[in-house]
Amino acid sequence: MTETKGSGSTNLSRRSLLKAGLAGSGAALATGALPAAARAEGDPLITEIQDWNRYLGEGVQARPYGTPSQFESHVVRRDVEWLTASTESSVNFTPLHELDGIITPNGxxxxxxxxxxxxxxxxxxxxxxxxxxxxxxxxxxxxxxxxxxxxxxxxxxxxxxxxxxxxxxxxxxxxxxxxxxxxxxxxxxxxxxxxxxxxxxxxxxxxxxxxxxxxxxxxxxxxxxxxxxxxxxxxxxxxxxxxxxxxxxxxxxxxxxxxxxxxxxxxxxxxxxxxxxxxxxxxxxxxxxxxxxxRFTWVMDPKSVITSPSPQAPVRHGKGPMVISGVAWSGNGRITRVDVSIDGGRNWQTARIDGPSLPKAMHRFYLDIDWDGSDLLLQSRAMDENGYFQPTKNELRAARGENSIYHNNSIQTWYVQADGTVENVEVG
Amino acid sequence: MSKLVKSILISSALLSGAGFGATLVSADDSGKFGLGREATPAEVAAWDIDIRPDGQGLPVGSGNVLDGEELYTNACAVCHGDFGEGVGRWPVLAGGHDTLTHERPEKTIGSYWPYLSTVYDYVRRAMPYGDARSLSDDDVYAITAYLLYLNDIVLDEDFVLSNENFLEIRLPNERNFTPDDRDQEPFYAAKTEPCMTDCKDGPVQITMRARILDVTPGTVDDDAAAGVGGVD
Known part of the structure; x- marks a missing residue:
């Protein structure tokens, strides 16, 4: 099953994105989608008066308990149906790829x-x-x-x-x-x-x-x-x-x-x-x-993941400035450092932790890069104030085998391809 | 002292004094705030249903394998299968002996669970699924006895399980549970600075891709597609 990076078709990933309704909403956001003629005259969103600029919007109390914008309706918890026998004893998942900062909205x-x-x-x-x-x-x-x-x-x-x-x-x-x-x-x-x-x-x-x-x-x-x-x-x-x-x-x-x-x-x-x-x-x-x-393995050890780019948050802007964003946390206390690799763990750079750094709380990190448009193998590695850092997947499996289910805090790899699609992979 | 000064003194005494009835709250010497009330014996008895491996909490009662089979067939088999083999993704309760080192271990009462008290406690508090607390104490003894029979831990169809003989039954995997020693794993024990540059020889190779399996929701046409692993 070994492949070198960059080989293989990306059709399936694209089809998957379209089915998930992600690629569609992304296209409208890109300025590149504007026809050449319209560009010459100027962006109609600027040159023409928009409805929301002319007509009154809803008044106060139209939304007595506020909800997110209709344009954020895809930001929801999702489940994996095959995982459990019934929804009453089951799990769904926080849309980490859509969130920023360290606080998760209640809903x-x-x-x-x-x-x-x-x-x-x-x-x-x-x-x-x-x-x-x-x-x-x-x-x-x-x-x-x-x-x-x-x-x-x-x-x-x-x-x-x-x-x-x-x-x-x-x-x-x-x-x-x-x-x-x-x-x-x-x-x-x-x-x-x-x-x-x-x-x-x-x-x-x-x-x-x-x-x-x-x-x-x-x-x-x-x-x-x-x-x-x-x-x-x-x-x-x-x-x-x-x-x-x-x-x-x-x-x-x-x-x-x-x-x-x-x-x-x-x-x-x-x-x-x-x-x-x-x-x-x-x-x-x-x-x-x-x-x-x-038994009684209570503490959640240090862990991190890059939330963007990630498979549900592909790169739509092409080469140039790119914000690599992620979260890190540890049950041992504060996160002291997060390193990010763009080449699958060969070389690492220390990311910038931004926002509050509180013990046993989520931390937000960023690495701001100038993407040259080539394939990336993105990884993040968190360290906590106990001196623990995340093991690789292979290190964790070597220590525990493959039947543990719980406490998988190993380093995640995302494969960012030249077209911006992102896939969950493992590396040697 | 002038009348005015006197009246100012009086009003400020009222304002700052006990007239508003508030002091900062703190626990008394024994650490108590005086909140809550004593639980009645009936209240404690109604909720205190937990069982421990040493038998603490076991109610007086008994049940046999054959009665357990009938109860199990009516209340449990729809999810767990007639022989504890599990239907679909519902938990497997029996079998799986000597599979704990296999690629797909079968973690059942007989193969994995360390204590019988856990079976009694769990059935009593949470089963049958969707109709919890509907079984009598004797029913739970009978179902527990039948689960022992399905797991070949008791072989006699006439076996009766009760609070009297409960502690005589030991589950085979009890000795295979160990304390948390993750801090001894090499990547934690070392506490060394991780490598920052040239940590691997040559360009990194991809060894596995999620899209080979492609079990992500919304990416497969066949709803029956299922990956491996679980959350429970």
Missing amino acids: LCFERHHGGIAEINPADHRLMINGLVDRQMVFTMEDLMRFPRENRVYFLECAANSGMEWRGAQLNGCQYTHGMIHCVVYTGVPLKLILEEAGLKTNAKWLMPEGADASAMTRSVPMEKALDDCLVAFKMNGEALRPEQGYPLRLVVPGWEGNMWVKWLRRIEVGDEPWHHREETSKYTDLLETGKAR
């Missing part, structure tokens, strides 16, 4: 449910603390809103993000290869305060958060983490959690795999041993080549 945050979206009136919601506490307690949402609260920005990544790529390049688009992640600002109560309200017994070592949904999701969380930086959150990006993100209450477990961030949080049991429930035994354990499996 675009990927979804992962195990029993569908629970619809809960906050007046009917309760949080119970039971087990190894001095006093087993019940809190209403109103009670929780009276604790001192904090605002913190964190990424949430599903442990299975990039899981379909363990055995090789498979999906064309960073939405599918890397889109099980989002990053928002949470408002919530430090879990520590709620646990102290109930009073921890001296042998309290583990927590078991539980969801109120039809899967009654449970995970075991060690006490050190709970007392360190976990939040019980009720807002994201300033507004109430979206139903698909656990409205009215979810657990925030910064830097650790998304499955632990229990949504529709209704109970926290305190214990002296982990529970070894379904989502931490049969799932979310990492089967190695030896047949052994790692």
